[in-house]
Amino acid sequence: MVREWDPRTASSAEIASLLGTLNAVFAADLPQDPPWRESSLREYLSEVMPGERRISWVAQAEPSAGGQPGAILGHVHVLMLGDIGVLEVLVHPSVRRGGLGRDLVRLAARRVYQEGFQSIGVEVVGETPAVAFYEALGFSREYVETRSVLDLSAVDWAALGEMATGVGAGYHVEFCPGSPPDHLIEAYARAKAEVRDLGDGELRPSSYDPERLRDSLDTLHRRGMKPYIVLAIHDRTGEVAGLTELVVPAQHPTRADQYDTIVVQDHRGYGIDRAIKARMLLELRSAEPELTEVQTWNAQANEAMLKVNAELGYRPDREWCEYSVDVAELVHRLDAGR
Numbered sequence: 616m617v618r619e620w621d622p623r624t625a626s627s628a629e630i631a632s633l634l635g636t637l638n639a640v641f642a643a644d645l646p647q648d649p650p651w652r653e654s655s656l657r658e659y660l661s662e663v664m665p666g667e668r669r670i671s672w673v674a675q676a677e678p679s680a681g682g683q684p685g686a687i688l689g690h691v692h693v694l695m696l697g698d699i700g701v702l703e704v705l706v707h708p709s710v711r712r713g714g715l716g717r718d719l720v721r722l723a724a725r726r727v728y729q730e731g732f733q734s735i736g737v738e739v740v741g742e743t744p745a746v747a748f749y750e751a752l753g754f755s756r757e758y759v760e761t762r763s764v765l766d767l768s769a770v771d772w773a774a775l776g777e778m779a780t781g782v783g784a785g786y787h788v789e790f791c792p793g794s795p796p797d798h799l800i801e802a803y804a805r806a807k808a809e810v811r812d813l814g815d816g817e818l819r820p821s822s823y824d825p826e827r828l829r830d831s832l833d834t835l836h837r838r839g840m841k842p843y844i845v846l847a848i849h850d851r852t853g854e855v856a857g858l859t860e861l862v863v864p865a866q867h868p869t870r871a872d873q874y875d876t877i878v879v880q881d882h883r884g885y886g887i888d889r890a891i892k893a894r895m896l897l898e899l900r901s902a903e904p905e906l907t908e909v910q911t912w913n914a915q916a917n918e919a920m921l922k923v924n925a926e927l928g929y930r931p932d933r934e935w936c937e938y939s940v941d942v943a944e945l946v947h948r949l950d951a952g953r
């Protein structure tokens with residue numbers, strides 16, 4: 616039974632059932648990843664940036680003979696973002712290869728098409744069944760990043776302490792839990808606007824103006840994702856020369872997500888990248904004692920950043936790809952049963 620589903624009003628039993636399926640998917644496809652917890656899962660699934668919408672459907676097993684609601688075995692949601700719909704699909708490993716994944720994508724694609732969007736994008740984790748699935752549905756690979764994972768128990772903290780202070784003269788480094796300080800928001804947004812190409816892929820757009828930046832931080836907080844920021848400030852001008860952003864999600868607080876790291880063009884070559892990332896890790900040791908790992912995503916062409924990550928102890932884990940498809944073509948293909 617497949618139906619549209621609103622996580623805001625869903626019962627706690629449904630949220631718990633979806634979590635069970637999500638963790639079964641992790642166990643099957645990404646067994647090294649930490650299982651997710653229920654904390655803020657409802658908010659994670661329902662909160663969006665102003666102007667964005669997320670529409671969800673679930674596939675639920677038949678009720679039991681005693682009338683208990685069936686488990687949620689599949690889930691799809693699509694985030695309407697600019698002119699693209701960003702899709703996520705999950706099917707419980709026990710019911711895969713029966714056409715449910717394709718049915719869920721068909722539902723979401725039809726809606727995206729009706730709403731007049733041009734294309735659908737999706738993040739696909741390398742070496743999982745999702746690669747063959749999306750390729751069978753006609754999606755094409757647009758972009759590949761490498762996910763790397765840092766095991767904090769293997770970090771040489773003394774060496775990291777030296778890296779954290781190894782920034783050139785004329786700069787200082789600040790740790791900002793929660794958000795950048797108000798007086799630096801504009802300088803922060805300017806730094807992000809200048810270096811668009813070093814950040815994450817297009818499906819996770821960065822925020823370039825102060826208002827959008829505030830909205831984006833607020834959305835993270837509402838979704839249970841605690842942001843931490845380290846800034847390098849250029850002493851003479853007060854400009855933000857570099858920044859790194861990391862999030863500790865309530866849903867998997869032992870593994871943090873390292874987001875954007877940016878060093879503004881004029882300030883490159885002073886050790887800022889290494890220093891701000893090292894300082895972040897040092898601060899997290901006391902701010903987040905539960906944390907055991909950090910994961911990050913980098914473009915394979917970004918050799919400078921991959922080198923710094925390797926020095927810090929990050930190990931490449933697997934490919935993380937972006938696929939996309941023209942919505943009209945997808946709907947026609949699925950409706951024609953191809």
Ligand SMILES: CC(C)(COP(=O)(O)OP(=O)(O)OC[C@H]1O[C@@H](n2cnc3c(N)ncnc32)[C@H](O)[C@@H]1OP(=O)(O)O)[C@@H](O)C(=O)NCCC(=O)NCCS
Pocket residue numbers: 640641644645703704705706707710711712713714715716717718740743744745747748749751752
């Ligand atoms: C990708 C996924 C949604 C597919 O669900 P599904 O219900 O098994 O998919 P379907 O049965 O509709 O498959 C449709 C087609 O995709 C292709 N396909 C799906 N899984 C495949 C696999 N393991 N190997 C090869 N082809 C596959 C086939 O062509 C299949 O058609 P066929 O069975 O008639 O040959 C499911 O594997 C899943 O939930 N993966 C996790 C996705 C995810 O988001 N992971 C992130 C966290 S780990």
